[in-house]
Amino acid sequence: DVKVTQSSRYLVKRTGEKVFLECVQDMDHENMFWYRQDPGLGLRLIYFSYDVKMKEKGDIPEGYSVSREKKERFSLILESASTNQTSMYLCASSLLGRGMGDNEQFFGPGTRLTVL
Amino acid sequence: ILNVEQSPQSLHVQEGDSTNFTCSFPSSNFYALHWYRWETAKSPEALFVMTLNGDEKKKGRISATLNTKEGYSYLYIKGSQPEDSATYLCASEGSNDYKLSFGAGTTVTVRA
Numbered sequence: 315d316v317k318v319t320q321s322s323r324y325l326v327k328r329t330g331e332k333v334f335l336e337c338v339q340d341m342d343h344e345n346m347f348w349y350r351q352d353p354g355l356g357l358r359l360i361y362f363s364y365d366v367k368m369k370e371k372g373d374i375p376e377g378y379s380v381s382r383e384k385k386e387r388f389s390l391i392l393e394s395a396s397t398n399q400t401s402m403y404l405c406a407s408s409l410l411g412r413g414m415g416d417n418e419q420f421f422g423p424g425t426r427l428t429v430l
Numbered sequence: 431i432l433n434v435e436q437s438p439q440s441l442h443v444q445e446g447d448s449t450n451f452t453c454s455f456p457s458s459n460f461y462a463l464h465w466y467r468w469e470t471a472k473s474p475e476a477l478f479v480m481t482l483n484g485d486e487k488k489k490g491r492i493s494a495t496l497n498t499k500e501g502y503s504y505l506y507i508k509g510s511q512p513e514d515s516a517t518y519l520c521a522s523e524g525s526n527d528y529k530l531s532f533g534a535g536t537t538v539t540v541r542a
Contacts, residue, residue: 318473347529354439354534355534356434356519356533356535357530357532358532359530359531362529372529404473404474408528410528417462417523418476418479419530420473421473422473423471
């Protein structure tokens with residue numbers, strides 16, 4: 315059974331703290347993604363990765379960085395958390411390559427981060 | 431950034447009634463249209479991925495159609511049940527990469 319896990323369901327941090335959000339998938343997927351979800355805005359892509367040690371900026375990368383040292387793990391880092399980063403963060407993974415079936419993304423349960 | 435729009439933002443349906451809602455997306459550089467269902471306290475789950483104009487897919491009481499020339503997709507729920515209550519997200523996948531651009535979702539509440 316396909317599975318994407320995230321390190322925390324709820325997290326409360328203070329302004330200025332460094333925050334790590336971890337995502338692990340057990341499907342041997344090449345692609346991994348980090349999104350944030352805010353009311354009325356849908357999912358917005360922060361960063362994604364097609365391979366180990368590879369990263370690409372999404373639509374809203376400012377204030378975030380990522381790390382992918384192993385194929386199964388993709389970490390989102392908030393270098394200095396700010397109140398406008400309070401949000402729901404979702405990780406997802408998918409297979410690389412088209413013509414290999416539906417390119418659906420598999421999502422983790424999300425981390426609701428509150429920055430005080 | 432692809433501009434994907436969903437309407438309505440929310441709707442309430444009586445149990446047993448059927449309903450449908452819309453996703454519109456830019457038709458240029460299009461590769462695929464995804465539909466996901468996101469139930470409260472759960473992860474979003476894929477319902478359909480459609481690529482061909484005129485495509486129609488079905489899963490149980492839920493079906494979807496795709497018009498790539500005019501840039502829209504409909505999701506239909508037949509005989510709504512309380513377990514259909516969820517936010518339904520559509521996302522457009524461009525031809526240049528694997529990124530998805532999501533709409534804001536349609537939240538469906540089925541009243542018993």
